[in-house]
Amino acid sequence: MASAHEQFRNLAWKCGLAATHQRQVIYEAVIATPGHHSVETVYAEVRRRTPSISLATVYNNLRLFVEHGLLREVSPHSSMLLVEGNLAPHHHLICTRCKAVQDLEVADFVNVKKLARQAPRGFDLSQPLVEVFGLCRRCSAKS
Numbered sequence: 001m002a003s004a005h006e007q008f009r010n011l012a013w014k015c016g017l018a019a020t021h022q023r024q025v026i027y028e029a030v031i032a033t034p035g036h037h038s039v040e041t042v043y044a045e046v047r048r049r050t051p052s053i054s055l056a057t058v059y060n061n062l063r064l065f066v067e068h069g070l071l072r073e074v075s076p077h078s079s080m081l082l083v084e085g086n087l088a089p090h091h092h093l094i095c096t097r098c099k100a101v102q103d104l105e106v107a108d109f110v111n112v113k114k115l116a117r118q119a120p121r122g123f124d125l126s127q128p129l130v131e132v133f134g135l136c137r138r139c140s141a142k143s
């Protein structure tokens with residue numbers, strides 16, 4: 001298993017992004033913990049190593065990472081940016097009350113061929129991602 005450092009250098013090189021030290025720190029803050037991260041949580045983590053960094057810098061780099069495919073945006077239509085380092089195809093379970101997002105690792109959950117037949121002509125199904133809404137365990141226990 002390559003170190004987070006090497007992993008970033010390889011990915012950045014593959015995606016055509018300059019691997020600066022600042023970007024390295026931001027990327028490592030995301031992949032250090034599995035799951036879905038808001039800009040604020042990444043910012044808090046990055047500041048422990050680089051106190052002078054600004055929230056805007058973190059945000060801009062996370063956007064850049066998503067654009068270049070180093071990270072995945074959890075919900076592109078959501079008003080809040082959430083990113084994750086898990087690039088393997090997977091779906092999301094979203095709690096309608098607390099907005100918590102959990103991964104659903106079922107590869108054949110979506111029949112892409114069938115979906116492609118139903119999609120409007122010319123629509124390229126690049127990321128068949130399903131969002132399933134419901135109540136997470138904590139919220140359903142409260143209700």
Ligand SMILES: [Zn+2]
Nearest residue numbers: 095098136139
């Ligand atoms: Zn919940």
Ligand SMILES: [Zn+2]
Nearest residue numbers: 084086102103
């Ligand atoms: Zn996910």
